[in-house]
Amino acid sequence: MAKLPYLSRNDLAENDRFIWDDFVKVRGTEPGNIHRTVANAPNLLRRFVDLANELRNGTQLDPKLRELALLTVGRLTGAEYEFVHHWNMALRLGVRREQLEQLAQFESSAEFNQDERAVMRYAAEATSNVKVSDATFEALRRLLDNRRIMELVMNVAIYNAVARIIVPCGIELEPGAKKN
Structure with a gap:
């Protein structure tokens, strides 16, 4: 059972919603529960998503x-x-x-x-x-x-x-x- 809420875009402050929108634009899907949980600290969500995207899309590792x-x-x-x-x-x-x-x-x-x-x-x-x-x-x-x-x-x-x-x-x- 989740111990922190899974936030939605509307739960974020207006000036943090771009993080959600950028996620959808880059990944082509809505954020999953891991991202919705980290969204409880939106300042960390941005860096978390950027790092995950770089690890997935910006490396030369097979x-x-x-x-x-x-x-x-x-x-x-x-x-x-x-x-x-x-x-x-x-x-x-x-x-x-x-x-x-x-x-x-x-x-x-x-x-x-x-x-x-x-x-x-x-x-x-x-x-x-x-x-x-x-x-x-x-x-x-x-x-x-x-x-x-x-x-x-x-x-x-x-x-x-x-x-x-x-x-x-x-x-x-x-x-x-x-x-x-």
């Missing part, structure tokens, strides 16, 4: 790898809202359903290649331990340049923070939202 990392974060943190939304996004981006069904067994599943395992291992270690092993980081160095490593690091860090908004605030899936 979007499939990004989604596998974010699903790893969502699974390990128990953030169902994050997990379901990124499950569906991963499917839209071409991640195979068979892979999604094997997320918990990524290390041993034949559904994942070495590169995908390296990214998911990083996400798992950073989420569960914060510190990652040298071997895990070296595997990223063999796969990605410094820019893409930093983009992965930021995605995993920010979506760990997002999970720590979702779970304590009890953010629920929107009506009708489910894994496809």
Whole structure:
């Protein structure tokens, strides 16, 4: 159960409604419950949306790898809202359903290649331990340049923070939202 209200555009002060309008313009959809919750602090909502948009649209990291990392974060943190939304996004981006069904067994599943395992291992270690092993980081160095490593690091860090908004605030899936 949500512990903070899900605000609507009309709940925002007149001078903050542009944040909502910009979201709709960029994403082509109404804000979800995560955004409607963060809207309780509109000064933070603007930066939250800008950062999320940049992580999604402004990076060079392969979007499939990004989604596998974010699903790893969502699974390990128990953030169902994050997990379901990124499950569906991963499917839209071409991640195979068979892979999604094997997320918990990524290390041993034949559904994942070495590169995908390296990214998911990083996400798992950073989420569960914060510190990652040298071997895990070296595997990223063999796969990605410094820019893409930093983009992965930021995605995993920010979506760990997002999970720590979702779970304590009890953010629920929107009506009708489910894994496809």
